[in-house]
Amino acid sequence: MAIPKICGIETEYGIAVREAADFNPILTSSLLINAYAKPAFKRVKWDYEEENPLRDARGFERPAAEPSAEDDSGLVNVILPNGSRYYVDHAHPEYSSPECLDARSVVIWDKAGERILEASIHAAQAIVAEGERVFIYKNNSDGKGNSYGCHENYLVSRQVPFPQLVKHLTPFFVSRQVFTGSGKVGAENGAETVDYQISQRADFFEVEVGLETTFKRPIINTRDEPHADPERYRRLHVIVGDANMAELSTYLKVGTTSLLLKMIEDDFINDDFSLAEPVRSMRTVSHDPTCRAVVELAEGRSITAIDLQWEYLRLAKKYAQDNDSSSVDEDVLLQWESVLEGLEADPMSLATKLDWVAKLHLLEAYRDRDDLPWDHSKLKMIDLQYHDVRRDKGLYYKLVSSGKIDRLVRDEEIDYAVDHPPEDTRAYFRGECLRRFSPKIVAASWDALIFDTGDEPLRKVPTMEPTRGTKAHVQDLLDRSPDASTLLQNLSA
Amino acid sequence: MADQTRKGKPKKDEEEVKAEETTKAESSTSDIDELLDEIDEVLETNSEEFVRSYVQKGGQ
Numbered sequence: 001m002a003i004p005k006i007c008g009i010e011t012e013y014g015i016a017v018r019e020a021a022d023f024n025p026i027l028t029s030s031l032l033i034n035a036y037a038k039p040a041f042k043r044v045k046w047d048y049e050e051e052n053p054l055r056d057a058r059g060f061e062r063p064a065a066e067p068s069a070e071d072d073s074g075l076v077n078v079i080l081p082n083g084s085r086y087y088v089d090h091a092h093p094e095y096s097s098p099e100c101l102d103a104r105s106v107v108i109w110d111k112a113g114e115r116i117l118e119a120s121i122h123a124a125q126a127i128v129a130e131g132e133r134v135f136i137y138k139n140n141s142d143g144k145g146n147s148y149g150c151h152e153n154y155l156v157s158r159q160v161p162f163p164q165l166v167k168h169l170t171p172f173f174v175s176r177q178v179f180t181g182s183g184k185v186g187a188e189n190g191a192e193t194v195d196y197q198i199s200q201r202a203d204f205f206e207v208e209v210g211l212e213t214t215f216k217r218p219i220i221n222t223r224d225e226p227h228a229d230p231e232r233y234r235r236l237h238v239i240v241g242d243a244n245m246a247e248l249s250t251y252l253k254v255g256t257t258s259l260l261l262k263m264i265e266d267d268f269i270n271d272d273f274s275l276a277e278p279v280r281s282m283r284t285v286s287h288d289p290t291c292r293a294v295v296e297l298a299e300g301r302s303i304t305a306i307d308l309q310w311e312y313l314r315l316a317k318k319y320a321q322d323n324d325s326s327s328v329d330e331d332v333l334l335q336w337e338s339v340l341e342g343l344e345a346d347p348m349s350l351a352t353k354l355d356w357v358a359k360l361h362l363l364e365a366y367r368d369r370d371d372l373p374w375d376h377s378k379l380k381m382i383d384l385q386y387h388d389v390r391r392d393k394g395l396y397y398k399l400v401s402s403g404k405i406d407r408l409v410r411d412e413e414i415d416y417a418v419d420h421p422p423e424d425t426r427a428y429f430r431g432e433c434l435r436r437f438s439p440k441i442v443a444a445s446w447d448a449l450i451f452d453t454g455d456e457p458l459r460k461v462p463t464m465e466p467t468r469g470t471k472a473h474v475q476d477l478l479d480r481s482p483d484a485s486t487l488l489q490n491l492s493a
Numbered sequence: 494m495a496d497q498t499r500k501g502k503p504k505k506d507e508e509e510v511k512a513e514e515t516t517k518a519e520s521s522t523s524d525i526d527e528l529l530d531e532i533d534e535v536l537e538t539n540s541e542e543f544v545r546s547y548v549q550k551g552g553q
Binding site (some may be wrong): 143213 | 503524525526527528529531532535536537540541543544545546547548549550551553
């Protein structure tokens with residue numbers, strides 16, 4: 001029986017300042033986060049002890065020849081009361097959502113991240129020099145060969161052999177682009193020229209499997225940093241996805257991948273859909289908005305991305321029948337099927353549902369009205385501004401407010417998630433401790449909280465089990481603990 | 494299936510259907526025009542310079 005697919009999304013946001021005399025993305029990212037975070041949360045340090053981005057899932061560790069590019073420990077780094085991490089990473093503001101139990105929660109806490117960035121812009125705007133304007137984009141490319149990531153993380157049993165993950169996930173990731181893509185005008189990074197493509201990220205994948213995230217990007221990333229009990233768990237670090245604005249794109253991205261991971265964990269898949277050329281196939285799928293292009297399987301058969309997805313859906317439906325499945329899983333299966341039907345009939349029929357189609361629909365309308373060629377800067381501007389997180393400026397939000405995008409979750413749920421953790425993972429314990437006891441917490445991370453109550457040495461409370469620390473587990477404990485000292489006493493009792 | 498569910502309903506004559514389709518097309522066109530006008534108001538001006546200067550180094 002597969003373990004719960006606890007998951008979360010980390011997003012590096014694009015950042016720009018207009019009318020600035022001298023723009024430094026690291027300084028502006030720091031300013032943004034500092035302007036947003038309340039002092040009580042800013043003084044809690046991030047605990048780096050368990051971090052090791054050089055550990056490889058294939059079973060070895062890369063020697064650190066020089067200071068790691070990941071070593072940003074001196075930069076701004078806060079833990080928010082919703083259990084998320086908000087920090088400066090690689091010259092971008094990054095929001096790592098708290099751990100969520102299912103795809104619907106991921107949508108809510110991922111959207112909460114957009115609201116946090118939006119609020120940060122407003123807070124920062126009061127601090128920057130007069131006339132300067134701060135812009136934040138939830139996308140993955142500057143259109144000039146530079147990409148920044150939106151990574152999904154899934155809890156996977158350590159017992160699953162890594163090669164099994166590689167075998168089944170690679171064709172799945174290549175083909176899921178037809179609903180996870182956020183759409184992009186043009187191509188880059190040496191890819192063949194194209195007017196418009198399905199994915200922001202596809203042009204940047206150069207190898208099949210690897211540890212890197214900033215160059216020679218692999219379809220399957222091997223970073224082995226579980227942020228949990230390493231004997232029991234892996235954290236699958238998926239770097240191949242696009243940052244999505246459309247709720248259904250995020251929902252299906254996480255929901256279908258979680259289902260696939262459960263099937264792999266239960267050794268349910270006998271089929272072998274290995275691709276002859278995965279890296280090239282990434283681009284083939286992304287570069288064809290008609291979704292009719294075929295890719296070649298290793299066994300020799302040619303197949304469209306949609307038909308590959310039908311295969312996975314067929315398996316997932318059977319799996320759901322044979323196993324207990326949650327209401328979210330059931331709903332994911334229905335939406336998945338409906339989207340595949342839509343893509344098959346006419347991709348443009350999904351203009352209210354999927355990012356890449358909504359954006360293409362908008363661009364085509366502009367091209368029709370103004371007779372614009374595909375390389376016109378106005379179309380590139382629309383492509384970029386689709387991802388602006390401000391609800392009064394972002395074009396995705398313009399589509400939402402004019403009723404042209406279907407929603408999955410309610411605004412009240414998102415607003416609540418800005419300041420509150422999910423209740424069904426360990427994020428609840430982290431978020432609630434920060435909300436209640438932050439003056440007594442010196443440091444925190446995904447897998448620990450470190451308390452300084454003043455009356456005993458620093459106390460580390462490990463949270464190595466992502467499924468524990470839920471509201472059901474700890475609400476009573478927290479309610480019985482009016483202060484941090486009592487909490488620690490109660491924990492020891 | 495589709496035919497069966499349709500059986501009970503009186504068939505619309507072709508002209509009626511055509512007229513409906515035209516109205517639908519027109520309303521969605523004006524709908525889109527309205528949206529584009531709205532977007533014109535928020536779209537960053539000087540798009541060429543804006544897009545050119547948007548450079549993001551050092552991402553994952």
